Amino acid sequence: MPTKLLIEAVRETMHQLMAKDDRIILMGEDVGKLGGVLRTTDGLWKDFGDKRVIDTPLAESSIVGAAIGASFNGLLPIVEIQFSDFIMPAFNEIVSEAARIRYRSNNDWNCPIVIRAPYGGGIHGALYHSQSPEAFFAHVPGLKVVATASPKDLKGLLRTAVYDPDPVMVFEHKKAYRLIKEDVPDEEYDIPLGKAEVKREGDSLSIITYGIMTYHALTAAEKLAADDINVEVLDLRTLRPLDTEAIYATVQKTGKVLIVHEDNLTGGIGGEIAALVAQHCFSYLDGPVVRLCGPDVPAMGFNHVFEGEFLISPERIEAAVRKLAAY
């Protein structure tokens, strides 16, 4: 099986899907001739032309709005938001229109769009190129939200997202684009939305996480294994709907939970997971539910000291695990 970087998986999956299905179009800033500022759409314009790979005006609300309309008309639009930080101007179109059309039309309409956005830090992107806005959308009824750093998962999830009848947000960790390499099958496959994956089995303690933090957690887990702390790592992959079954199963197995995400602590998806655990697994808990998350500041600062202070490293995960394991 060939190994691929996340960025290759993104690009090739879109290529594969578009080659087979004319209904799929791609819209965004600089996605055409340039192939995307991060090169996620490289080659697509050449192969599919500018009717299907569309450079848009610099107005995210119009890009998403137009995609919504196109989806009503039977197309399957994929929108690329250049950086997830710039999704804010499109907020209203996403949460008021895309998310609600099925419900408020009593099932007469649906909106099969995919909004892809690179998110996350670690690339010196500072305030406007490193945010993690996924929790805003995980709160919104009618949206499905994927967040991943895994090339293998991305391929299956993106395919599912494109053919899902409802709007799906796909957050791709931008630091992972050129960092994470995995075996990715050549043939097409689906990974259902709302299914987490145990990326490492263990019985001492569970780490529940997603995106690039999954890999940091796995790194930490390897080190901890030497001291007989066997960490189970659950990669959520989808943040809405959450795979509550998998969450409860791992908590019931280990009795201790560490939730890790890069997004700000307060109001992040970790709060929801902790709340669900507190509600449904109370009697299985052998310790407090601990969250290790980005601090409540706007983003990581540009200066490396600030970025380091914000980012969660394998070492910090390891330390948090040791503390909780000792509880």
Added chain:
Amino acid sequence: MSDYKQDWKPLATPVQPDAPDAGWWLSIYERAWVSRAIDELELTKGYKPSRENPAEGRLKFQFSARGHEVPQLIAAALLDHPHDGAGVYYRSRPFMLGIGLSPFACFASVMHKTAGVSGGRDIGVVFNHQQPGGVTVLPASGDVGAQYTPVVGWAQSIAYRTSRMQQRDWDGAIAMALGGDGSTATNGFWATLNIITPLNYPMVIMIEDNAYALTVPLRYQTSGRSVIDNLASFTGLNITTVDGWQPHALYPVLRDSILAARDNGGPQLVHVRVPRLTGHNSQDSQAYKSKQELEQDLARDPLTALGKYLSEEYSVDSGQLSDIEAAAREQVRLAAEAAWEQGGEPSSQDATSHLFAPPAMIKQTEPKTEGQRVTLQAAIGQCLAEEMERDKTILVFGEDVGRSGGVHRVTDGLQGRFGEERAFDTSLSEEGIVGRAVGMAVNGLRPVPEIQFRKYADPAHEQITDAGTLRWRTNGHFSAPVVLRMPVGYQKMGGDPWHAVCGEAVFAHLPGWQIAYPSNAADAVGLLRTALRGDDPVMFLEHRYLYEHASARRPYPGPDYLLPFGKAATVRPGRDALVITWGDGVHRAAEAAAILAESGQEVEILDLRTIVPYDKEAVLAAVQRIGKALIVHEDNRTCGFGAELAAVIVGEAFSYLDAPVWRVAAEDIPVPCNDILFEAMMPTTRKVHEKLVELLAF
């Protein structure tokens, strides 16, 4: 040239505005070379950002302004009024050099040093600056197009100060916004045109048209030859197009536009064509431009053209011109070294500072508890009126807020009493409402905008996000104490998807905003007054059902009543179970608790009153005492603020818990209109009661 931090003056306007002399043109030329030399130095080894080997370059990003220098510098020189305000974007460094930001500070910014404009937080070309005695550069945004509406707020503040406050020193001041051609596609740009033209604000927009938005050419942005031609029929906007490489034409256009705006001539748009001589940033090789285009760009370099103009029109000899260039390069090199050596590195503790103002000294005062009970709606209106009486900088505005007194009647009578300048109707653009409020707050006024319904804050999400981060991203140099009022929740007749949204959780996840969510008239007054005297942006959420409902009425607490943020209230003491809630949830919980009290079970109710900051101490203390907690809120359950509270409780009071932490919240659907569906969705008294019964029995 000994001290790079001090030795840097803003450019001056020509002594003879009708015929600038050679000396003035040389000052522009000199500074353009400083800018050019910075851009070029940044791309040399040792400075150049290197993806492969980040340690090799002192920069992590490079945004060059090559080709844009001359028009920006002329504009900077013409902004000579001490109260001028400007909004800029990431390609505005020449302008910054022109208004007085030193090369040392520019380098410190891109090298993410403490001495940079954001203290190392932002990428170094997202500027903010207060030039002593000179121009204020409003905190810029990394979002294209987000610079515009705050500048409108500055323009409006000028109009307000001169006409209403009679501050004569503000006469003749203007606001100026700089933007690229691509930015004319954004909502912020259109919101701006729609506000400034009918109101004739003293504002100049300079569009630097380099024919590309990043790599996307003009033809994808607009129909026709230029973004600006299509605006020709815009009433109330004076538009001029000029080429940046024709200095003799460029200067009078900028001069006349700026003077016209100063002299009550209303909004001006200057459309300057410029070449972008380098890629969008250092990673962009411009492979998408043809050879011919690249050659044409070079042939149109405004800096070369200015040199030519100086020698042809003013007989400046080429030796002098090359001396200027050489001196600029040397000066820049020294400034870069100095910034690297002396710019300063932050400590890791600095990462979290300046999110909010230092804790205020606001002390709780005692409310009056006697007298006639007033509604929440009337209480807020009265408090606004009292505060407007006390503080002339408070302005109240929004859709239908002025003449009609607001669709919720909260601002009823304010326009009659304080006039149209202080209580006014706005255009229908929430982005415009919030953005201009930010500009007004930065200007020193106290804007109190109303969003007509919570749902309609979503179009303003970008401006709201930026307002929250403003203090942090300027390293504490600026603040934007906007008090953004909006009604939330259902009303007497029920709900629907558009008008009954609560939505506090989304705001609570945005760093930098404080959030008040009062459950009764007295708290609302105390919190609103505190908000109006604080120095942070505040979301003030007013529940529609409680606007008039008897349960939220209280005696008016008095004209001096202050209630600090972050202090929860125990509205009902108890020992058997705890409900943590806010807003309308307080009343639902109270009803449920009253039923349970009949059978001798005592439920304690904690009303958070503010969501950011929330009274964590009170929450944890009550949980530790009682051991069983239920959280009630009207916002959707998943990722609601209840999740945050449950997480904190199970994280920090785990060993005190005698039962799971449960939540009664709105189901995860939009608010339905039909009553049966509505009941099924809402956290009703019945549902709170049932869950409490379950919790008590656990």
